[in-house]
Amino acid sequence: MSSDAMAIHAAEVGAGRPWVQTLHEWVTTVDHKRLGILYVLLALIFLIIGGIEAIVIRIQLMRPHNDFVSPQVFNRMFTMHGTTMIFFVIMPVMFGFANYLVPLMIGARDMAFPRLNAFGFWLTAFGGLLLYFSFVGGNGLYGAGNAPDVGWFAYAPLTSRAFSVGHSTDFWTIAVLVSGFGSIATAINIITTVLCLRCPGMTLSRMPLLAWMNLVMAALVILAVSPLTAAQIMLSIDRYLGGHFFDTQAGGSAALWMHFFWIFGHPEVYVLVIPAFAFASEIIPVFSRKPIFGYPAMVAATVCIGFISMAVWAHHMFTIGMNSMANTFFVLTTMIIAVPTGIKIFNWLGTMWGGRIQFKTAMLFCVGFLFQFLIAGLTGVMLGTAPFNWQLGNSYFVIAHFHYVIVGGIMFCLFGAFYYWFPKVTGRMLNETLGKLHFWLFFIGFHLTFDTMHIPGVLGMPRRIYTYEPGRGWDTWNLIIGIGAFIQGLAILIFVANLVFSYFRGSKAGNDPWDAWTLEWSVSSPPPSYNFASIPTVSSRRPLWDRKHPEDPDNRYE
Amino acid sequence: MAEKHKTEWRVVVGRATGIVVLLGGILLAAGLCNASAPPDNSVPSIFDPRSTPAESISHLSRFVLAITGLIFLVVFSLLLYAIVKFRNSDANSNREPAQVYGSTQIELAWTIIPILIVVVLFLATARVIHAIQDAPKPATAVEVTAIGHQFWWEFRYPALGIVTANELHVPVSDSAHPTPTFLKLLSADTDHSFWVPQLAGKTDLIPNRVNGMWIDPKQTGIFLGQCAQYCGTQHAKMLLRVSVDSPEAFDAWIHVQKQSVNRDDREVTGRQVFETTACVNCHAVGGTNATGRFGPDLTHLMGRSTIAAGAAENTSENLRLWVQNPGAIKPGSLMPAMKLSDADLDALVRYLETLH
Ligand SMILES: [Cu+2]
Numbered sequence: 051m052s053s054d055a056m057a058i059h060a061a062e063v064g065a066g067r068p069w070v071q072t073l074h075e076w077v078t079t080v081d082h083k084r085l086g087i088l089y090v091l092l093a094l095i096f097l098i099i100g101g102i103e104a105i106v107i108r109i110q111l112m113r114p115h116n117d118f119v120s121p122q123v124f125n126r127m128f129t130m131h132g133t134t135m136i137f138f139v140i141m142p143v144m145f146g147f148a149n150y151l152v153p154l155m156i157g158a159r160d161m162a163f164p165r166l167n168a169f170g171f172w173l174t175a176f177g178g179l180l181l182y183f184s185f186v187g188g189n190g191l192y193g194a195g196n197a198p199d200v201g202w203f204a205y206a207p208l209t210s211r212a213f214s215v216g217h218s219t220d221f222w223t224i225a226v227l228v229s230g231f232g233s234i235a236t237a238i239n240i241i242t243t244v245l246c247l248r249c250p251g252m253t254l255s256r257m258p259l260l261a262w263m264n265l266v267m268a269a270l271v272i273l274a275v276s277p278l279t280a281a282q283i284m285l286s287i288d289r290y291l292g293g294h295f296f297d298t299q300a301g302g303s304a305a306l307w308m309h310f311f312w313i314f315g316h317p318e319v320y321v322l323v324i325p326a327f328a329f330a331s332e333i334i335p336v337f338s339r340k341p342i343f344g345y346p347a348m349v350a351a352t353v354c355i356g357f358i359s360m361a362v363w364a365h366h367m368f369t370i371g372m373n374s375m376a377n378t379f380f381v382l383t384t385m386i387i388a389v390p391t392g393i394k395i396f397n398w399l400g401t402m403w404g405g406r407i408q409f410k411t412a413m414l415f416c417v418g419f420l421f422q423f424l425i426a427g428l429t430g431v432m433l434g435t436a437p438f439n440w441q442l443g444n445s446y447f448v449i450a451h452f453h454y455v456i457v458g459g460i461m462f463c464l465f466g467a468f469y470y471w472f473p474k475v476t477g478r479m480l481n482e483t484l485g486k487l488h489f490w491l492f493f494i495g496f497h498l499t500f501d502t503m504h505i506p507g508v509l510g511m512p513r514r515i516y517t518y519e520p521g522r523g524w525d526t527w528n529l530i531i532g533i534g535a536f537i538q539g540l541a542i543l544i545f546v547a548n549l550v551f552s553y554f555r556g557s558k559a560g561n562d563p564w565d566a567w568t569l570e571w572s573v574s575s576p577p578p579s580y581n582f583a584s585i586p587t588v589s590s591r592r593p594l595w596d597r598k599h600p601e602d603p604d605n606r607y608e
Numbered sequence: 609m610a611e612k613h614k615t616e617w618r619v620v621v622g623r624a625t626g627i628v629v630l631l632g633g634i635l636l637a638a639g640l641c642n643a644s645a646p647p648d649n650s651v652p653s654i655f656d657p658r659s660t661p662a663e664s665i666s667h668l669s670r671f672v673l674a675i676t677g678l679i680f681l682v683v684f685s686l687l688l689y690a691i692v693k694f695r696n697s698d699a700n701s702n703r704e705p706a707q708v709y710g711s712t713q714i715e716l717a718w719t720i721i722p723i724l725i726v727v728v729l730f731l732a733t734a735r736v737i738h739a740i741q742d743a744p745k746p747a748t749a750v751e752v753t754a755i756g757h758q759f760w761w762e763f764r765y766p767a768l769g770i771v772t773a774n775e776l777h778v779p780v781s782d783s784a785h786p787t788p789t790f791l792k793l794l795s796a797d798t799d800h801s802f803w804v805p806q807l808a809g810k811t812d813l814i815p816n817r818v819n820g821m822w823i824d825p826k827q828t829g830i831f832l833g834q835c836a837q838y839c840g841t842q843h844a845k846m847l848l849r850v851s852v853d854s855p856e857a858f859d860a861w862i863h864v865q866k867q868s869v870n871r872d873d874r875e876v877t878g879r880q881v882f883e884t885t886a887c888v889n890c891h892a893v894g895g896t897n898a899t900g901r902f903g904p905d906l907t908h909l910m911g912r913s914t915i916a917a918g919a920a921e922n923t924s925e926n927l928r929l930w931v932q933n934p935g936a937i938k939p940g941s942l943m944p945a946m947k948l949s950d951a952d953l954d955a956l957v958r959y960l961e962t963l964h
């Protein structure tokens with residue numbers, strides 16, 4: 051090896067270099083792959099923190115009249131758990147994957163605006179730090195409570211100065227505001243990248259579904275996060291400049307905040323779940339050895355969901371006393387959205403049908419997702435039935451439902467994505483044995499916790515209570531829920547151990563360990579910083595299929 | 609070896625899925641049985657309705673459950689069939705299966721069938737929304753104004769001139785002579801929600817906004833519920849008790865409540881302590897200088913079986929503990945500890961116990 055090549059090699063593995071230099075490189079990086087990894091690492095750290103908060107909540111509720119934590123601490127725990135998981139775990143991890151994968155899958159060398167990309171990441175990271183700094187700085191001069199305790203949707207007027215003294219609410223507001231700017235920046239970047247940087251031959255109708263779905267997700271981020279950001283500014287004006295938007299004591303409107311929040315909150319669900327759909331739409335075909343069934347319908351359904359999701363927000367507000375017309379309208383829109391969602395489930399089923407399904411860990415997670423998302427969708431229809439919602443809304447049934455979406459749906463796909471793309475990112479395979487252990491433990495823990503959780507809701511247990519009376523028939527269920535939570539915690543630890551172990555000791559992956567079909571598998575693992583030595587040209591949705599089967603290329607059938 | 613390993617996994621997958629489904633089924637069945645079992649209404653299940661709104665919701669819910677259950681069974685079976693039938697049974701074969709890209713007919717089918725189901729569900733739902741929300745108020749209805757406070761309930765009967773707290777009394781309503789109760793819902797501070805699952809769905813109490821709901825309980829007894837919208841530190845202990853009385857019992861209760869002046873004057877020392885401490889700024893007792901409205905009206909305190917919105921039973925010890933240090937029963941409640949001497953405290957509690 052020439053000395054030049056050796057130097058390059060040394061630089062690549064980072065051997066013998068001062069660690070500050072490596073750190074400096076990562077902090078100042080504008081490379082989409084590195085930023086993607088940073089996003090994912092940030093999310094993993096917050097996942098552990100948010101997970102610990104969840105465990106505290108579940109220990110407290112394992113038996114009635116428990117005093118593991120005080121009501122004040124409990125209320126902070128569920129506020130921080132919700133805020134952390136939505137804004138600082140799922141959103142960043144999805145942005146991380148989008149950042150890493152979209153350019154590679156559309157044959158581009160980077161995102162459209164690399165520096166904006168870095169800016170977005172650091173805003174998100176500092177937003178998260180601000181949120182947690184509230185534990186130190188939230189007291190303010192009042193000696194008031196530290197971390198925010200207003201719930202993750204922070205209904206007015208609990209957030210007004212009268213009911214929230216000190217600075218805890220301000221930390222919440224600013225954290226969400228700052229990370230919101232980061233999200234919008236990243237969304238603009240994703241949209242521009244997908245629309246402008248596709249390689250020759252990759253028309254919109256040949257784009258991998260992952261890129262399509264992230265495009266829709268990014269559009270939703272812009273539409274949904276903007277009103278939230280506006281609402282945070284209005285809230286700050288209320289708190290510090292004497293505004294009265296939400297200050298009911300001075301004639302403001304509590305319902306106005308609800309509208310602002312949920313006009314963000316509902317599309318947000320799709321911001322989180324559409325990238326999960328994207329993972330499933332890449333992983334299921336590869337492990338079924340068939341192309342995605344009904345590609346045009348998948349794209350249409352995604353776009354459809356994007357549009358309809360902007361018109362359903364008030365189904366989170368069926369109990370606030372809207373008139374019967376308004377309630378009926380939102381029942382209709384909510385039920386309509388079940389149709390394109392159903393189409394997706396059927397298309398994934400159609401993809402597996404007649405295939406040769408390989409149950410690698412990644413696929414196991416995606417199959418788990420299919421079953422669980424089916425149930426989540428059906429409990430969603432129940433909650434969309436306004437009268438049923440008058441009973442179930444704000445009860446543990448809702449908690450069970452949306453954890454079914456977020457854990458059973460999104461997290462399962464996410465784990466699938468980790469097992470599927472880890473080899474590309476690190477050059478090493480994740481350990482399959484540990485992976486299957488992770489899957490089964492998480493699967494069992496998930497069902498113990500979240501299947502059970504529907505029941506106390508039906509029996510009248512509201513959410514956000516730090517304790518409850520014995521004799522209402524809730525005790526046993528809460529005990530089982532708590533046990534399931536511990537099993538899930540254990541599974542996550544195994545997952546993290548697997549990440550660390552496999553990063554150092556995993557078997558070598560090679561370029562294309564799954565015999566897959568999209569462009570990222572045509573480059574080395576990990577990919578070089580410029581991604582493609584020469585920009586590829588594609589002629590179908592599965593460019594690597596065409597290369598592997600020149601006798602029977604895809605574009606004949608599309 | 610690798611081959612054998614694979615088949616084992618498949619068996620495990622199949623069995624585990626089976627077990628989970630079975631477990632889920634048992635849990636759900638147990639939950640639903642549990643939901644309709646106890647006769648004393650201690651479990652406030654939504655499937656054990658005792659009033660028209662709760663009943664029509666329960667009917668609709670069962671209908672929706674049946675349809676979604678059916679969809680679940682069909683799709684679940686298809687998925688299960690697919691993963692069992694199309695699993696890779698020959699690991700050594702590198703042959704790719706037939707590449708199928710879609711099918712317009714099939715895709716149309718699974719678009720149109722769901723649309724039809726949605727239409728049915730929507731119509732059924734719209735009917736119930738209208739029946740509950742747009743029900744006319746009969747002339748015989750009892751009117752109550754419920755005001756949510758951090759963390760207790762104020763109930764006013766404007767037509768009867770009654771003010772009470774935390775335990776709502778309503779008459780039983782039989783279909784021949786319906787006497788439903790119409791609630792006007794207000795809030796004094798943050799958002800709350802009135803939820804007694806066996807009587808009706810929940811409706812929020814929102815400051816600066818007037819909401820309404822109604823119940824027509826078909827059976828006498830105590831029905832439990834609690835605040836269902838997070839309202840601050842003690843949201844958990846903002847419990848609700850609705851006492852559904854026979855017409856005679858309800859009249860008797862009204863008769864007592866209407867006596868706005870407490871005539872029992874045996875406990876002079878206690879009364880003095882009460883009237884000379886800050887109690888009077890927050891509490892009202894008819895016939896005294898106590899006219900505060902920040903806390904519950906205490907004129908007929910002993911008519912209630914619990915104190916502090918159901919946080920404790922209404923016993924001498926609990927009253928004493930409460931007045932001495934509310935935080936011991938309900939940390940974060942808005943009543944301050946009054947730091948009275950033991951003698952004052954005893955006298956005060958004796959006085960409170962005369963408030964029938
Ligand atoms: Cu929603």
Ligand SMILES: [Cu+2]
Pocket residue numbers: 756757759799800801835836837838839843846
């Ligand atoms: Cu409340």
